[in-house]
Amino acid sequence: MNENKIPRLYHRTELGKMMLGDSLKVLKKQAPASVDLVMTSPPFGLVRKKEYGNVAADDYCEWFDPFAEAIHRVLKDTGSLVIDIGGAWNQGLPTRHLYHFKLLIRLCEQHGFHLAQDFYWWNPSKLPTPAEWVTVRRIRVKDAINTVWWLSKTPWPKASNRRVLQPYSPSMKELLEKGYQAKKRPSGHDISDKFSNDNGAAIPPNLIAIPNTESNSAYLRYCQEHGLTAHPARFPAELPEYFIRMLTDPNDLVFDPFGGSCITGEVSERLKRRWICAELIEDYLAGALGRFELGRGTNGKGQASYNPDNQGNYYQVPRPGILWNGAVGDLLPEDGGRTRTKKPILEPAPTEQENIDAPEAFILVAAQTTLDGF
Numbered sequence: 001m002n003e004n005k006i007p008r009l010y011h012r013t014e015l016g017k018m019m020l021g022d023s024l025k026v027l028k029k030q031a032p033a034s035v036d037l038v039m040t041s042p043p044f045g046l047v048r049k050k051e052y053g054n055v056a057a058d059d060y061c062e063w064f065d066p067f068a069e070a071i072h073r074v075l076k077d078t079g080s081l082v083i084d085i086g087g088a089w090n091q092g093l094p095t096r097h098l099y100h101f102k103l104l105i106r107l108c109e110q111h112g113f114h115l116a117q118d119f120y121w122w123n124p125s126k127l128p129t130p131a132e133w134v135t136v137r138r139i140r141v142k143d144a145i146n147t148v149w150w151l152s153k154t155p156w157p158k159a160s161n162r163r164v165l166q167p168y169s170p171s172m173k174e175l176l177e178k179g180y181q182a183k184k185r186p187s188g189h190d191i192s193d194k195f196s197n198d199n200g201a202a203i204p205p206n207l208i209a210i211p212n213t214e215s216n217s218a219y220l221r222y223c224q225e226h227g228l229t230a231h232p233a234r235f236p237a238e239l240p241e242y243f244i245r246m247l248t249d250p251n252d253l254v255f256d257p258f259g260g261s262c263i264t265g266e267v268s269e270r271l272k273r274r275w276i277c278a279e280l281i282e283d284y285l286a287g288a289l290g291r292f293e294l295g296r297g298t299n300g301k302g303q304a305s306y307n308p309d310n311q312g313n314y315y316q317v318p319r320p321g322i323l324w325n326g327a328v329g330d331l332l333p334e335d336g337g338r339t340r341t342k343k344p345i346l347e348p349a350p351t352e353q354e355n356i357d358a359p360e361a362f363i364l365v366a367a368q369t370t371l372d373g374f
């Protein structure tokens, strides 16, 4: 396995290096205070093993400790560490493991990082999983958010939100056109008339919406043509691009210690940042070569193109409540869903008027079975 070998240079581009081997060893060779941004998605902590060697969620923090120490050493005082990390479900239970929150606390309290800001990456195309809790027993909602911890070595990492502005929403555009009457809001906030200045674009929130739906990219075609398995846990180009833009300048150094298919390298190269990606598994780097072959890669095509008239510039999150019509609906399972309910057979939903008159008329006829072995 490459863990035990001395890391070697696998490929070099104009601005970057792919290293094959254990990133801990690569980090140890890196000069102190030489890296501007560590942008990475480590293997997630899982309760079941996946093919690229995930770490058990219970042991996650201890596993990450040496990486945290090594990353802290190589970062400049102005530098940042951005970690995309998904949560995990406890095995056989509809409850969440706490490992990614524990990691955050440990990085700050034991390794001296500062939490510059917590981000939430919403993948609007995420399937409703885990099916057992979400679509079968219907006792949880779908898990479509990864946490993205933006940490820094000092409280003052270099950053500018001007690099990641987004278009005004249709309602803000309307407000800018019609003008805003300066007044105190019900929340108590005093909104001055500066609020209606058109600054050309809006400051984004810390919720980032990117569907992870790559299906016909140059990278995937390259893997297919060369009989290589595409990396199973890639993040979309826009995610590293967001932070590379906001937190680094051209010629700065970006490091991804869990490089995978080297998307961080590809984006860095396109944005004229120097980069290093380290990866343990050679096959993943073999596929990553396709990102740097002339005429391949995303070449910026991964970016959403802005058409001011296109509603598709936005992902819409419905306001909760827009389907609530006063119906009582089926009763909540007294046992919290421990007993598996076969498809509930519901009487036809009463009309709104029927509901108002006789909410108890809503009858649930459910066949109950106990599920063994889940």
Ligand SMILES: C[S@@+](CC[C@H](N)C(=O)[O-])C[C@H]1O[C@@H](n2cnc3c(N)ncnc32)[C@H](O)[C@@H]1O
Pocket: 021, 022, 023, 024, 040, 041, 042, 043, 044, 052, 053, 231, 233, 234, 235, 236, 257, 258, 259, 260, 261, 262, 263, 278, 279, 280, 281, 284
């Ligand atoms: C979640 S994946 C990263 C995927 C990557 N962000 C992408 O979009 O292609 C994590 C990667 O870290 C690699 N890895 C795990 N431990 C490593 C180590 N000690 N050194 C280098 N790579 C490691 C795994 O092989 C896996 O490919």
